[in-house]
Amino acid sequence: MKLGWKRKKQIMGEDLKEILEKSEDFQAVSYQNKKTKTRFTLFYITSLVDERILHEIALPKLLNGDFKKLGDAKKILPLAEVDISRNKNEIEQKLFNGAVLLTVEGEKGVCCFFSAQKENVRNISLPEIEFSVLGPKETFVESLKQNLNLIRKRIPVKELIVEEIIVGRYSKTRVAILYIEGLTNEENVNTVRQRVEGIEYDEITDSSYVMQLISDNTNSPFPQMLDTERPDRVAAALTEGKVVLLVDGSPHAVIAPTTLVEFFNSYEDYLLDWILASFIRFIRFFAIAFSVLATPAYVAILSYHYQLIPVDLLNTLVASRRMIPFPPVLEAFFLEITIELLREAGARLPTKVGQTIGIVGGIVIGTASVEAGLTSNVLLIIVALSALASFTTPVYRIGNTIRLLRFPFLIFAELWGLLGIVVCLCFVTTHLLRLTSLGRPYLEPIYPPRLHDLKEAFVRPPLSTLRERPQYLRTKKPARFSRKAAKEKKDIDE
Amino acid sequence: MGRLLKFFIMAVLAAAALSGCVEKNILDDISLVNGIGFDYYDETKIRGTVIYPYYLPEKDPEDKTFTAVSEIKKTILDDIGRQTADPVVTGSLNIILFGEELAERKGILELVDAFQRDPGVGSTLYLAVVEGTAREFLEENYRYRSTVELVSRIIQHNIDRGDLPKTNLQRFLFDYYQRGKTPFMPRLKRKPGKIVDLDGINLFCKGKIVDYLPPDKMFFFKLLVDEYSEGLYLVEIDEGKASVHSIRSKRKFRLMEKDPYKIRVEIDVNGVIDEFTGNELKPATMKKLEHEFENMIKEECTKLIRRFKEKEVDPAGFGHFVKTKIRNFDIEKWRNTDYKDLTVEIKPTVKITQSGVIE
Numbered sequence: 001m002k003l004g005w006k007r008k009k010q011i012m013g014e015d016l017k018e019i020l021e022k023s024e025d026f027q028a029v030s031y032q033n034k035k036t037k038t039r040f041t042l043f044y045i046t047s048l049v050d051e052r053i054l055h056e057i058a059l060p061k062l063l064n065g066d067f068k069k070l071g072d073a074k075k076i077l078p079l080a081e082v083d084i085s086r087n088k089n090e091i092e093q094k095l096f097n098g099a100v101l102l103t104v105e106g107e108k109g110v111c112c113f114f115s116a117q118k119e120n121v122r123n124i125s126l127p128e129i130e131f132s133v134l135g136p137k138e139t140f141v142e143s144l145k146q147n148l149n150l151i152r153k154r155i156p157v158k159e160l161i162v163e164e165i166i167v168g169r170y171s172k173t174r175v176a177i178l179y180i181e182g183l184t185n186e187e188n189v190n191t192v193r194q195r196v197e198g199i200e201y202d203e204i205t206d207s208s209y210v211m212q213l214i215s216d217n218t219n220s221p222f223p224q225m226l227d228t229e230r231p232d233r234v235a236a237a238l239t240e241g242k243v244v245l246l247v248d249g250s251p252h253a254v255i256a257p258t259t260l261v262e263f264f265n266s267y268e269d270y271l272l273d274w275i276l277a278s279f280i281r282f283i284r285f286f287a288i289a290f291s292v293l294a295t296p297a298y299v300a301i302l303s304y305h306y307q308l309i310p311v312d313l314l315n316t317l318v319a320s321r322r323m324i325p326f327p328p329v330l331e332a333f334f335l336e337i338t339i340e341l342l343r344e345a346g347a348r349l350p351t352k353v354g355q356t357i358g359i360v361g362g363i364v365i366g367t368a369s370v371e372a373g374l375t376s377n378v379l380l381i382i383v384a385l386s387a388l389a390s391f392t393t394p395v396y397r398i399g400n401t402i403r404l405l406r407f408p409f410l411i412f413a414e415l416w417g418l419l420g421i422v423v424c425l426c427f428v429t430t431h432l433l434r435l436t437s438l439g440r441p442y443l444e445p446i447y448p449p450r451l452h453d454l455k456e457a458f459v460r461p462p463l464s465t466l467r468e469r470p471q472y473l474r475t476k477k478p479a480r481f482s483r484k485a486a487k488e489k490k491d492i493d494e
Numbered sequence: 495m496g497r498l499l500k501f502f503i504m505a506v507l508a509a510a511a512l513s514g515c516v517e518k519n520i521l522d523d524i525s526l527v528n529g530i531g532f533d534y535y536d537e538t539k540i541r542g543t544v545i546y547p548y549y550l551p552e553k554d555p556e557d558k559t560f561t562a563v564s565e566i567k568k569t570i571l572d573d574i575g576r577q578t579a580d581p582v583v584t585g586s587l588n589i590i591l592f593g594e595e596l597a598e599r600k601g602i603l604e605l606v607d608a609f610q611r612d613p614g615v616g617s618t619l620y621l622a623v624v625e626g627t628a629r630e631f632l633e634e635n636y637r638y639r640s641t642v643e644l645v646s647r648i649i650q651h652n653i654d655r656g657d658l659p660k661t662n663l664q665r666f667l668f669d670y671y672q673r674g675k676t677p678f679m680p681r682l683k684r685k686p687g688k689i690v691d692l693d694g695i696n697l698f699c700k701g702k703i704v705d706y707l708p709p710d711k712m713f714f715f716k717l718l719v720d721e722y723s724e725g726l727y728l729v730e731i732d733e734g735k736a737s738v739h740s741i742r743s744k745r746k747f748r749l750m751e752k753d754p755y756k757i758r759v760e761i762d763v764n765g766v767i768d769e770f771t772g773n774e775l776k777p778a779t780m781k782k783l784e785h786e787f788e789n790m791i792k793e794e795c796t797k798l799i800r801r802f803k804e805k806e807v808d809p810a811g812f813g814h815f816v817k818t819k820i821r822n823f824d825i826e827k828w829r830n831t832d833y834k835d836l837t838v839e840i841k842p843t844v845k846i847t848q849s850g851v852i853e
Contacts, residue, residue: 303520304517304519306524307586307614311528327520
């Protein structure tokens with residue numbers, strides 16, 4: 001194990017004990033071995049140690065076994081992680097990872113430790129954020145060990161490398177970097193390793209912290225790494241040649257590098273047959289464009305380009321706006337903010353109350369504001385539809401981005417009409433073009449154009465044609481399978 | 495990033511400062527004029543009438559009309575703007591009507607020219623001549639929710655399925671500016687009982703009406719003017735009368751000879767019989783019908799062309815066609831002598847493909 005953290009001040013033996021004794025849950029108990037009469041002391045933190053391991057496994061061996069020196073203790077303890085160390089830093093770190101320290105009378109400055117960590121692991125639950133009707137239903141939990149288990153089970157090969165780095169001055173969070181050797185581009189792995197090692201922060205509580213700290217551009221509303229709660233998605237990403245980060249205490253894995261279009265691809269797309277999946281993907285892209293542009297287009301057209309409205313629609317539009325005292329932009333802002341409030345209130349409240357809020361807000365406020373003549377019912381439909389459309393994004397993070405993106409578009413639409421929307425679109429495109437994810441272009445299959453990746457970006461081709469891994473990852477093995485072998489196997493069937 | 499941000503802030507500031515340059519027209523705060531009519535007032539002035547729908551919640555819109563007298567179109571709109579509650583805009587203009595007297599005495603070109611220069615006006619705008627004055631025509635309450643919609647729908651479906659050749663502002667201007675071609679306009683009539691009637695076609699030369707074709711000539715006019723057309727015509731033979739619906743017809747010009755020019759007009763009509771008053775429709779009768787129809791087309795089209803020559807108009811665009819076929823086309827010579835000497839041979843081919851389901 002690497003020690004990626006640096007201590008500024010070393011706490012030496014006696015100081016350590018002095019500080020520790022201030023804590024109520026620190027224990028130092030002395031015993032005497034029944035056979036050899038060796039006196040030994042156990043140091044541990046009760047809240048971190050599994051008493052069962054300590055009292056039922058370790059202690060009987062230490063009391064009844066044949067042991068005089070620390071070296072003997074290492075042999076008689078039937079536990080996996082037993083080691084001897086003189087390094088004070090390591091000892092301290094072990095102690096706070098749930099290890100029990102063992103010192104023997106007469107041997108100074110050295111101690112043996114064995115892990116008796118108490119693991120509070122939640123049960124593996126159903127996916128909530130990335131729910132899919134088909135496919136596996138397991139999700140990550142807050143334990144790194146358990147999460148690694150879920151991934152290892154899916155990729156049981158020796159090439160799957162798990163590196164660990166500890167970050168956070170106080171949190172001492174274990175961050176695991178996963179990749180497949182001989183497949184993943186080492187440049188990507190090195191970048192991730194370097195950036196994770198470079199993290200200087202006191203408390204890392206979740207993978208989102210790591211993600212934010214190592215993103216290429218932190219001043220962007222667009223997420224540059226994909227986080228997922230699904231082990232199957234992680235396994236797919238690893239075999240595609242991506243790097244995965246797991247953070248202890250976080251039920252989300254971070255996948256990098258990634259491109260914008262990947263945020264709009266649901267993992268379920270790969271579980272449906274390709275025609276259906278492509279259709280759904282197409283609908284999703286349409287929904288996203290609609291969600292961002294519908295309200296701004298309404299504002300622009302009603303304020304500047306009345307020529308664009310079909311004659312048959314004029315009556316409906318003008319009649320619904322006749323009584324409204326606000327210009328279209330204020331009307332739109334009013335409704336958009338109402339929707340945002342509902343969403344935010346719904347997200348902060350318990351599920352059942354949240355549902356009620358949604359219904360009350362959606363129906364009562366909507367109808368009332370139309371009846372009161374504050375908003376037109378045409379806009380109410382547009383705003384509700386675009387809110388609905390923004391929920392089709394399969395990744396939560398990009399959904400939030402889309403929520404935000406609508407507002408600058410609205411302002412530009414108010415200032416310059418459709419021209420303003422185009423100007424804003426130019427700004428967004430410029431920003432996206434400049435974005436990178438681990439130094440790989442974020443807008444990849446579109447710019448720089450990669451025909452092969454483009455095929456997979458907008459439709460979901462049949463699996464048998466997905467022979468090559470994404471080009472932007474620059475994998476060491478570009479082919480997923482051998483076409484010749486696949487053909488041979490198929491020929492046997494026929 | 496810093497540079498981009500700076501640029502962004504500058505752009506937003508510029509947007510705020512410059513947005514005064516773009517004219518903002520909020521939909522419900524403007525009077526969306528959808529029809530304008532022009533009439534003869536006196537030697538120098540014209541009278542303009544605008545019509546716009548006043549939209550009411552859960553009801554059909556009410557048409558409102560305003561009138562002003564002035565020399566040019568823009569001042570008319572300004573004068574009308576002084577009478578209306580909201581500013582008058584022309585962006586959703588759908589029809590422009592010209593009173594008969596104005597189109598005959600003063601010419602309409604300067605008025606059309608103004609619309610051609612107005613960026614708010616789309617090109618799919620119908621022009622029409624009305625019998626009597628445009629003002630009276632627009633002020634009438636027809637039995638339809640909106641006058642303008644009624645008129646534009648009449649013109650639209652008669653172009654799509656009836657005997658009216660394709661026409662709109664763009665085509666009118668094309669015909670006008672194209673050497674060797676003259677424009678035309680549909681003619682509308684107010685009928686007792688609050689009905690609008692599409693009553694033939696007016697032929698124009700230099701912006702003034704020079705001829706009028708009644709509705710029964712429209713079928714043949716369309717055959718000559720439009721490359722592809724559709725329409726209905728009544729054919730009479732000894733066995734009875736048949737209404738032939740031309741479902742698809744094609745017209746082609748061929749330059750046969752030069753000096754003097756001879757043009758062959760090939761007209762292929764594919765038709766079905768909608769109605770037959772006789773007893774039985776035998777294949778022989780069908781042949782006879784086809785032959786009779788061919789003769790009629792030939793006769794009527796020749797008559798039409800003779801008429802065009804007399805009035806010195808060329809809505810079919812023979813001059814334009816000749817221009818595309820020869821070098822050094824001299825439009826003066828064409829107008830003065832060549833067009834008068836032009837022989838046009840009509841070569842119709844009629845094919846009746848269907849005569850009914852139940853036999």
